[in-house]
Amino acid sequence: MLVIFLSPVVADTVLDTANLNAANLDAVNRARFYDVIDTSRYDMAPASAAMTHKIDALSYALMGAEYVGGRVGEGQLAKYDKDPLSRFDVFDCTTYVETILAGALSVSSAEFESNLQQIRYQNGHVDFVSRNHFPSVDWFRNNQDKLMDITPEVAKGRAAVAKAVIDKSAWYQHLGSDVIHCDSDLSDSCQILLEQLHSEGDVFRAEPAFLPYVPLTALYDGEDNQPNMALLDRIPSGSVISMVRPNWALKDYIGTNMNVSHQALAIRKEGVLFLRHASQRYKKVIDENFAEYFAQYSPASSLKGFNVHVLRH
Known part of the structure; x- marks a missing residue:
């Protein structure tokens, strides 16, 4: 049996944070998040079920947090990016996912910062150059001990592969x-x-990056363009979902092309799959229906599908 105890501050409500200043909001959200880690208890539960529930609880604790990009760094003593190593008042898509994963891997809140550094930096070495800036050649590769790619299993023979040359x-x-x-x-x-x-x-030298993905053409079957429910059922709640744009043409803007444009978590609620993510469009952490989210992209869009990773147990 799985039992997760949440203190009233987390269980009763998602705090209205609109009137809090940044410092207070960071402290309040951090306390709520740490409370989930420290009050979670697991009794006789399969490891996968325990992790699923923990990811759900941790990600819910930060619902409504503001989306702001590029606000974390290596701390005040850093040579280049002196933004805080971690913060809980604002997130972008990847820092939100990293925060939830680090919390999920932590038995106590005292472990959180170390686990976050292990996810965000190669070998946990806190340095701008060691930061996992690129999903295809850094983030997935350097977290293979923690994350497992299950995209081929989800796609069931319909997976495609994105390729981009990453020129760091x-x-x-x-x-x-x-x-x-x-x-x-x-x-x-x-x-x-x-x-x-x-x-x-x-x-660094330019190198090819390959990433499997579930094509959107596999997610919507038939002439009526209805979602493939069997495929959706194969996506575990708590998965990391990465939106794939093969050879995304950004070289003229940032110096290199990429394969991944956004990251989120898959969360299943009452049998329905949602994306829980720090949304640039809505400027906050929200839930969006998984199938409806991807339905907004036309065949002409550069977004062609999504990759699925799960935490190893």
């Missing part, structure tokens, strides 16, 4: 002063630091 060196050359938060973009110190950041990319 060119990406570094496109990084601007906003990354290092200069007081004055034209200052000598800012320009020197930016040149040093650009040079960090010299060690």
